[in-house]
Amino acid sequence: MTDTDVTAQLSAYRRTIDNIDAALVHMLAERFKATQAVGHLKAAHDLPxxxxxxxxxxxxxxxxxxxxxxxxxxxxxxxxxxxxxxxxHHHEQIAATGSIETPAGPAPR
Structure with missing residues (x-):
């Protein structure tokens, strides 16, 4: 295998890794949207x-x-x-303040 072939294969693997990382970030964002809804429900009903x-x-x-x-x-x-x-931590913030503080301010509901 030539250096050019190795570089091309490495680039292809890295593109795949980058795509997976992007999907993970999007999935985590969706997961946190769901858990924030749970946090609001728990806070509304005084659940731990x-x-x-x-x-x-x-x-x-x-x-x-x-x-x-x-x-x-x-x-x-x-x-x-x-x-x-x-x-x-988010659930505690929601219970205390009704929202989640992020570096950009309160998270949208």
């Missing part, structure tokens, strides 16, 4: 921001999905815990 039982169920489900997909289940759990921590 966190739901440990739901989190345990989701971790078990995501670990199984990760195994089926040949992804490290520990990584899937770390990712989920990271996202849930942000969701709980």
């Amino acid at each position: 921001p966190a739901d440990p039982e739901r989190e345990r169920e989701q971790i078990a489900r995501l670990r199984a999905l990760a195994e089926e997909s040949h992804l490290d289940p520990a990584f899937a759990e770390k990712w989920f815990n990271f996202v849930v921590a942000e969701v709980i």
Whole structure:
């Protein structure tokens, strides 16, 4: 394989990675829109921001999905815990102020 072939193959892989990263960002944005709606519902009904039982169920489900997909289940759990921590933070903000503060100001509802 020539250097030109390697460079072309590397560029193709990187374009694929870039497309996947873009899809992940869009999917996370949609996920957070849904969890913000949950946060507003919880705040309106004085429900706690966190739901440990739901989190345990989701971790078990995501670990199984990760195994089926040949992804490290520990990584899937770390990712989920990271996202849930942000969701709980959002729910706490919603309960306290009715909105989520972002660097650009309150998030649209």
